[in-house]
Amino acid sequence: MGKHKLTWLVLVTLFTNSTWAETQLNLTKGVTAVSREVYDLHMLVLYICTAIGVLVFGAMFWSIAFHRRSKGVKPADFHESTKVEILWTAIPIVILIAMAIPATKTLIAMEDNENSDVTIQITGSQWKWHYKYFDQDIEYYSVLSTPREQYQNQLENNAVKGKNYLLEVDKPLVIPANKKVRFLITSDDVIHSWWVPAFAVKQDANPGFINEAWTRVEEPGIYRGQCAELCGKDHGFMPIVVEVKSTKDYDAWLNEQKQLIAEAASAEQASLSASMSKEELMQLGETIYTAHCSACHQPTGLGLPPAFPALKASPVTTTGTIKDHIKIVYNGKAGTGMQAYGKQLSLKEIAAVVTYERNAWGNDTGDLVQSADVKSAVENSSAEGTSQDATLPAVTKTKVEATVETVIEKAVIEDLTKVYSQEELMTMGEKVYMKACVACHQPTGAGLPPAFPALKGSVIAKGDIAIHIDMVLNGSKKNPAMAAFSSQLTKTEIAAVVTYERNAWGNNTGDLVQPAAVDAASAK
Numbered sequence: 001m002g003k004h005k006l007t008w009l010v011l012v013t014l015f016t017n018s019t020w021a022e023t024q025l026n027l028t029k030g031v032t033a034v035s036r037e038v039y040d041l042h043m044l045v046l047y048i049c050t051a052i053g054v055l056v057f058g059a060m061f062w063s064i065a066f067h068r069r070s071k072g073v074k075p076a077d078f079h080e081s082t083k084v085e086i087l088w089t090a091i092p093i094v095i096l097i098a099m100a101i102p103a104t105k106t107l108i109a110m111e112d113n114e115n116s117d118v119t120i121q122i123t124g125s126q127w128k129w130h131y132k133y134f135d136q137d138i139e140y141y142s143v144l145s146t147p148r149e150q151y152q153n154q155l156e157n158n159a160v161k162g163k164n165y166l167l168e169v170d171k172p173l174v175i176p177a178n179k180k181v182r183f184l185i186t187s188d189d190v191i192h193s194w195w196v197p198a199f200a201v202k203q204d205a206n207p208g209f210i211n212e213a214w215t216r217v218e219e220p221g222i223y224r225g226q227c228a229e230l231c232g233k234d235h236g237f238m239p240i241v242v243e244v245k246s247t248k249d250y251d252a253w254l255n256e257q258k259q260l261i262a263e264a265a266s267a268e269q270a271s272l273s274a275s276m277s278k279e280e281l282m283q284l285g286e287t288i289y290t291a292h293c294s295a296c297h298q299p300t301g302l303g304l305p306p307a308f309p310a311l312k313a314s315p316v317t318t319t320g321t322i323k324d325h326i327k328i329v330y331n332g333k334a335g336t337g338m339q340a341y342g343k344q345l346s347l348k349e350i351a352a353v354v355t356y357e358r359n360a361w362g363n364d365t366g367d368l369v370q371s372a373d374v375k376s377a378v379e380n381s382s383a384e385g386t387s388q389d390a391t392l393p394a395v396t397k398t399k400v401e402a403t404v405e406t407v408i409e410k411a412v413i414e415d416l417t418k419v420y421s422q423e424e425l426m427t428m429g430e431k432v433y434m435k436a437c438v439a440c441h442q443p444t445g446a447g448l449p450p451a452f453p454a455l456k457g458s459v460i461a462k463g464d465i466a467i468h469i470d471m472v473l474n475g476s477k478k479n480p481a482m483a484a485f486s487s488q489l490t491k492t493e494i495a496a497v498v499t500y501e502r503n504a505w506g507n508n509t510g511d512l513v514q515p516a517a518v519d520a521a522s523a524k
Contacts, residue, residue, distance in 0.1 A: 028197060031223065032215055035200035037106045045099055052095075110200070113212045114450060116182035118175060124185075124192030124205035124227065125339060127234035127295070131173050138257050141344050143291065144237045145170045151237070167224045172241035176250035177220050183213045184451060186439055189339065190232060196225035196240055204229060208439050210448050217244045233304075234295050264346065271348040271371040278355070278368055285356025288349050293357075296337060301361040307337055312361040322367055325354050326377040342378070347371040414492045416515045422499070425512060429500025432493045436485065437501075445505040453479075456505040465511055468498050469521045491518040 029039045067073045123130040125141070132139035145168045149159045162168065175181045185194050187205040195202040199215040217223075225240040245253060276284075290299065297303045301312035311317050316325055329350055332340035341350060351369040358365045420428075434443070441447045445456035455461045460468050472494050475484035485494060495513045502509045 030198045030200050031217055031219060031221070032199050033218075034106070034109055034215070035198065037102075037109065038200045041102050041106050044102065048095060048099065110213075113182050113214050115180065116214060117179040118181045119184065119451070120173070120175070120181060121184045121186070122173075122194055122205065124187040124189070124194070124231070124238075126189050126232055126337065127227075127238040129173075129194070129238070129240060130188075136254055136257075138254070138261070139343075140171050142169045142171045142173065142241070144168070144239055146237075148290065148294070164224065166237065167226065167239045167241070169239055169241045172222070172243040174243045174245060174250065174253050175215075175217070176247050177217055177244050178247070180214060180216045182451075183215075185211045185213060189337075191229050192227050192231045192238070193229035194225070194240060195228035196223055196242055198223040198225075199242075202228055209442075210440055210452065212448070212451065220244045220246050220249070237295070268346055268348070268371075271346070272375060273372070275370055276348075276352070276368075278359075281352045281355040281368060282359060284349065285352035285354075286360070288345065288353040289356050289360075292341065292344070293353065301357070301363075311357050312363065314363075317357045318363050318365060322354065322358070322369055322373065323377045323380070325358065326350065326369065326374050329354055330374065330378055347374045350374045414490050414515065416491060416519045418492075419514055420492075420496070420512075422503075422512055425496045425499040426503060428493070429496035429498070430504070432489060432497040433500050433504075436489060437497065445501070445507075451479075452482075455501050455507075457507065461501045461507050462509055465498070465502070465513060465517070466521065468502065469494070469513065469518055472498055473518070473522055486522060491515045491522065494518045 027039055027042045029036055067075075119134040121130075121132040121134065123132070128144075129142045130139065131142060144166070146162060146164075146166050147159075150161050151166060183194070183201070183203070185203045185205045186209060187207045189207060191207070192205040193202060194205055194213075196215075199217065201213045201215055203211045203213040205211070221244055223242045223244065225242070227235060227238040227240070229235075231238070289297075296308040297311050298308075301310060303310040314320075316328060328338060330340065330342040332338050345353070348371045351371050351374050354369045354374075355367065357363070358367045358369075433441075440452040441455050442452075445454060445461075447454035447456075453460075460471060471482065472489075473484065473486045476482035489497070492515045495515045495518045498513045498518075499511065501507070502511045502513075
């Protein structure tokens, strides 16, 4: 009798939710209502599958043991049974329905992104995360902070691994507790996946598309995750850290961030009139290079050709002009793994890393780059315009395409009195739309409501032209997801993209918007 009690005690212990939740072999409950629903759904399905397994295998082994030939049992002689056919069809259907009902409820809850209190855009970028708070004008990059010596050349060094090895960052994502936080997830290069197990949030970050997710965390704390999509050589070094703060602490953090932004802007302005010594530039440059560049170009500057070219004795760092070198670091290089660091680093940091690259590893050009040089190179680059097609093979272009590229390349030197044909505006507008608008409003114009409303058949695209132009120029006060493009696009580009949106996808308003109309609207 004692043995039977012990057996029942073991079985009850094994199938107790709290016991399962504590084991590392099982799914964790998480810290949100949705994550707990996912856990309960997981356990329900596990119990059902376990019960089915016990019944099926139990019947099979019982039949093998008690109906074996050695016992003289003769097999039943029948081909089929209508009752059996009905039973083994009806029972699985009932089981599937029993699992589908709670599963559907949970999936609907996971997709309910409406009525959020905070909206954050998350952009995957090899190999870091870019966070942008729509309603606070705060954005920053989050980068792995585990020291390189802890994970590089593990067979050659005995560096002690930290407590949160490969799961720690310099700037965590900060969100408020007990508030619904909506995530708009995308990528600016390859496919990533933003995954925080404790929130039951795992959403792909696809270039050119916006995926949505949300969470509401009840308890302040620090929660960790990582990229869950094989995204390249440093996929394993792309962690996620989310710090959940109380409402009071979150408001204090927002104020602190705004103060830091103001101080950074002031320091940036001050750096334009300051000159750093070679020693200071090289020291800061090495720090920046190690943190942001060495993963691809290697600490030795030898790179990983052909994807990541060497910087040691490179035409870019030795014989190339300082201006071209700065532009590559600031703007990146289209069609390659070289991303833009203009938003990630200050002018002072870019000046330092360019100086370091031009003088490290035996390059020894003697060139010293200051913040003012970076500002000058960037401004001249904007004024002169750069052609992304310069790196592509030569192709035969139509007259319209040539006209479009000429206008786009000469961004500042544009003729606001010129009148373009519908063909020219539509061709140019499609190019601009695919560059600046497609990630949110989709190639089909269907959008991703409610964050990004459809343009196909919309009131904006088929309504008052003045309102449409103002929306593109200045963004939307009602919908913070709609950014202002007055500083990102030329007036000719805005005229073209408004024309395109008003005539694409069957809108067919016949409206043609010229640069002069945009110029007049921006002057109001």
